[in-house]
Amino acid sequence: MSDGGISPGDRLARAHSFGEAAADYQRYRPDYPIEAVTYLVAGTPAGGRVLDLGAGTGKLTDRLVALGFEVVAVDPSAQMLAELSRRRPDVDCRVGTGESLPLPDSCVDGVVCGQAWHWMDAGAVGRELARVMRPNGSLGLAWNTDHTDTGWLARIEAIRNVPRGAELNRGPDRTPVSPGQGWSPFTRHDVDWTRTMTKEDFLALWRTHSQWLTATEEQRIRWMSGWRDVLATDPQVATLDTVSIPMTTECWVTRPGG
Numbered sequence: 001m002s003d004g005g006i007s008p009g010d011r012l013a014r015a016h017s018f019g020e021a022a023a024d025y026q027r028y029r030p031d032y033p034i035e036a037v038t039y040l041v042a043g044t045p046a047g048g049r050v051l052d053l054g055a056g057t058g059k060l061t062d063r064l065v066a067l068g069f070e071v072v073a074v075d076p077s078a079q080m081l082a083e084l085s086r087r088r089p090d091v092d093c094r095v096g097t098g099e100s101l102p103l104p105d106s107c108v109d110g111v112v113c114g115q116a117w118h119w120m121d122a123g124a125v126g127r128e129l130a131r132v133m134r135p136n137g138s139l140g141l142a143w144n145t146d147h148t149d150t151g152w153l154a155r156i157e158a159i160r161n162v163p164r165g166a167e168l169n170r171g172p173d174r175t176p177v178s179p180g181q182g183w184s185p186f187t188r189h190d191v192d193w194t195r196t197m198t199k200e201d202f203l204a205l206w207r208t209h210s211q212w213l214t215a216t217e218e219q220r221i222r223w224m225s226g227w228r229d230v231l232a233t234d235p236q237v238a239t240l241d242t243v244s245i246p247m248t249t250e251c252w253v254t255r256p257g258g
């Protein structure tokens with residue numbers, strides 16, 4: 001597994017860092033386009049029960065509920081799930097990990113996992129999913145990725161200059177690490193979209209990332225002043241009130257029995 005250049009201890013700390021920023025996470029992190037979620041659950045029977053794995057504050061759960069599915073949300077962070085429950089008291093939320101699911105055998109028709117697969121041990125999770133999934137289910141993974149390779153966004157990214165979470169648990173071609181033997185090759189569908197936000201919200205978004213949450217105060221001050229400088233001086237954005245971020249929601253689907 002690619003470790004993105006971070007130690008196992010740092011990786012675990014980052015995987016478990018999100019809870020302290022749960023309310024900000026829900027407010028500033030991007031939602032998922034409905035087209036993307038529709039692809040993730042294309043093989044799941046209408047109205048079926050879907051596991052939102054690493055559900056966090058429930059950004060995928062929201063979409064699943066809107067599509068008419070019953071959701072069980074699992075996440076190791078009680079704080080993230082509390083944020084989900086506050087908004088959606090009817091959703092079944094359980095504290096637990098993908099590697100040791102707090103669920104009985106054969107209880108879900110499908111599984112989705114948004115922005116969280118890279119924090120898990122794919123093989124251990126694959127065995128658990130095979131246990132909890134009813135026949136003909138599918139596993140859909142999603143990542144919201146922002147395109148930061150050119151212009152002012154490249155300058156923002158260069159200031160951070162540390163490995164990103166989403167590069168963990170992916171092969172050199174960026175295909176997610178498979179849940180293991182007995183799962184089909186991944187199929188992929190990308191949804192391109194644009195996110196527009198105020199500059200202050202853009203900065204607040206960075207404060208929900210695991211790198212920020214586990215950084216030293218000194219690092220945070222350095223990053224924040226560098227980012228503020230780019231927003232205030234870069235000719236592409238200096239005179240604008242809002243910034244637009246080109247996004248792609250990458251969707252990957254695999255099925256047991258492949």
Ligand SMILES: C[S@@+](CC[C@H](N)C(=O)[O-])C[C@H]1O[C@@H](n2cnc3c(N)ncnc32)[C@H](O)[C@@H]1O
Nearest residue numbers: 015018054055056059077097098114115116119
């Ligand atoms: C970046 S957040 C994504 C939350 C949500 N799925 C979303 O798309 O907004 C990553 C989530 O993975 C959870 N997580 C970390 N390690 C996990 C594990 N081993 N099993 C399940 N979830 C895990 C974290 O607690 C966190 O809520």
